[in-house]
Amino acid sequence: MRILQKTIIRPYDIVINNSFEGLKDQILTVSKPSGICIITDSHIAPLYLEQVKAIVEEIAPAYAHVFEAGEASKNIATVTAIYDTLLEYSMDRSGLIIALGGGVAGDIAGFVAATYMRGVPFVQLPMTIVAQNDSSIGGKVGIDYLDHKNMVGAFNNPALVYINTMVLRTLPQREIVGGLAEVIKHGVIEDVALFHYLMTHKESILGLDDAVILEMTYKSCKVKCDIVEQDPKETGIRKILNFGHTIGHAIETLSQFKYNHGECVAYGMCAAAFISYKRQLLTVDIVHEITAVCHSFGLLGFLEDYKVQDIWEHMTYDKKKAHGKIAFILLKAIGTTTIVTDISEEEVAQAMTFIKETCH
Numbered sequence: 001m002r003i004l005q006k007t008i009i010r011p012y013d014i015v016i017n018n019s020f021e022g023l024k025d026q027i028l029t030v031s032k033p034s035g036i037c038i039i040t041d042s043h044i045a046p047l048y049l050e051q052v053k054a055i056v057e058e059i060a061p062a063y064a065h066v067f068e069a070g071e072a073s074k075n076i077a078t079v080t081a082i083y084d085t086l087l088e089y090s091m092d093r094s095g096l097i098i099a100l101g102g103g104v105a106g107d108i109a110g111f112v113a114a115t116y117m118r119g120v121p122f123v124q125l126p127m128t129i130v131a132q133n134d135s136s137i138g139g140k141v142g143i144d145y146l147d148h149k150n151m152v153g154a155f156n157n158p159a160l161v162y163i164n165t166m167v168l169r170t171l172p173q174r175e176i177v178g179g180l181a182e183v184i185k186h187g188v189i190e191d192v193a194l195f196h197y198l199m200t201h202k203e204s205i206l207g208l209d210d211a212v213i214l215e216m217t218y219k220s221c222k223v224k225c226d227i228v229e230q231d232p233k234e235t236g237i238r239k240i241l242n243f244g245h246t247i248g249h250a251i252e253t254l255s256q257f258k259y260n261h262g263e264c265v266a267y268g269m270c271a272a273a274f275i276s277y278k279r280q281l282l283t284v285d286i287v288h289e290i291t292a293v294c295h296s297f298g299l300l301g302f303l304e305d306y307k308v309q310d311i312w313e314h315m316t317y318d319k320k321k322a323h324g325k326i327a328f329i330l331l332k333a334i335g336t337t338t339i340v341t342d343i344s345e346e347e348v349a350q351a352m353t354f355i356k357e358t359c360h
């Protein structure tokens, strides 16, 4: 399967496959590099680095930079360490960077590729559900700064996204479940058919049934591509991809990453759905459908108590606020969103109470 992501400057392919066969040829269609740097993390390296290195070495001399796995590495220190590796191997603009990993590796490698020598092409080899369905597509790259998620970054499209769904078999269950929150999000904001597909294929998805995962990935990537195509720089419609993320990011930061990104997005989606209901935009049945789907995939587990004041403070720091206001995504129906800028601390407080009651 293949989706062409149309962009203003240069479109790129998202290839969805169930093996690394074809990877070499796909890279060769976009780049004939003089050298290749694979950027990956310490969990993925022992599992896949040799295999991928052997494939890309048929294209050009390849070397790797391995960083400590985890969100805590998504910082400027990791970026400068990678610059050092690139310099050590005399990487120049004729080289190629490969992001072999989840959203963390993809965001870091994409940022390095955007900034090293004013830009080196890069290829995304996404290894998690989050990365395969969301983060590898759309060109947002970056790192966290101090306490702020994704505070420093760029828009930098990859030359190619090559998805091998088989690698999900080594992904820890918790990461699979967390990642599915982003897929649920794509269904909720844009695609009723995807939402129903998730409802009706829960077991095959959690069992990583090959055909079902390929189909789900295709549908989910299509949602992301369609939205990004309409608004590559997030000045309008692309904001809807942040559904569940405003409160989700606040929880993610406050928990000091005890909960993974997707788990936090699930909490955030339910909070946003509840606020939509309180504003009489959404029926209570749909709020329940969304929480039910999240629960059925194992999301919405017990959430620790966080002060609403702290959540609110993080939300107001959020860089997505426009002219001092937070752009908050609400829901009118499955597949229909609306953006508001007048969300109040009181509404967030009510939503957090709802989440506490719903999550266990």
Ligand SMILES: NC(=O)c1ccc[n+]([C@@H]2O[C@H](COP(=O)([O-])OP(=O)(O)OC[C@H]3O[C@@H](n4cnc5c(N)ncnc54)[C@H](O)[C@@H]3O)[C@@H](O)[C@H]2O)c1
Pocket: 041, 042, 043, 044, 047, 069, 070, 071, 074, 101, 102, 103, 104, 105, 107, 127, 128, 129, 130, 131, 134, 135, 136, 137, 138, 139, 140, 141, 149, 150, 167, 168, 169, 170, 171, 172, 175, 179, 260, 261, 262
């Ligand atoms: N750029 C974007 O548009 C965008 C969108 C969504 C999320 N993100 C970012 O993505 C990040 C979260 O991504 P993530 O959930 O993929 O986290 P991650 O990259 O940390 O991966 C999760 C864990 O799974 C391990 N892992 C990855 N692939 C594996 C595999 N195939 N087998 C075994 N273990 C594997 C990793 O080592 C890590 O421990 C966050 O930083 C978030 O901000 C970015």
Ligand SMILES: [Zn+2]
Pocket: 134, 182, 245, 261, 265
């Ligand atoms: Zn996300």
